[in-house]
Amino acid sequence: MTGGGDGYLKPLPMVTHEDREFWAAAREHRFVLPQCQACGHVWFPPYASCPACLSFDRGWTQASGRGTVWGFTIMRQPYIPSFEPELPYNVVLVELEEGPMVYSNLIDIDNDAIACGLPVEAVFEDATDEITLIKFRPV
Known part of the structure; x- marks a missing residue:
């Protein structure tokens, strides 16, 4: 992961041969x-x-983009300096309708309201011109 251009300071994924099509679709x-x-x-x-x-x-x-929160944690320490302004922030493990699980962040919800079993849907965050991140929001 590496920070990107376009003023985005958080870590970004490094696109590989195996996931190039995934990131192209996300864009x-x-x-x-x-x-x-x-x-x-x-x-x-x-x-x-x-x-x-x-x-x-x-x-x-x-993918449908729909799933449920399977697990989550609330980050309260600035382990990665570029995330410090967002503390506390959540990291969720979403079980997709198709079966796989994906780590991401949940937006448009207070951290105290996050619970396992919460239905969610994918949303897209255009982090840079090259990378679009997939996040989730409550349905």
């Missing part, structure tokens, strides 16, 4: 997940091969 405000063309398994994060059957025949499927 278009689309949420896609890798899907095995051999067995149909859907997973995240994007690896080159299917974690279920090990096939390298990977495609991409449009």
Whole structure:
């Protein structure tokens, strides 16, 4: 992860060969997940091969963007200096309708109102011209 241009100071993902299509779709405000063309398994994060059957025949499927909060924590210490102005902030683990789990942040909600089982939907944050982050908000 590295800070980006465009004045964005927080860490950003480093795009790799395995996840390039994921980040390209996010820039278009689309949420896609890798899907095995051999067995149909859907997973995240994007690896080159299917974690279920090990096939390298990977495609991409449009995700619903819906899920539920499976777990969360509230960050109160400035472990990463660029996040200090946002303290306290949340980190959530969202179980997507398609099955995979994704770490992100929950927006448009007080941290005290976050609970496991809360239904959420994906939203897109254009961090830089190259990177769009996927976050979630309550439904």
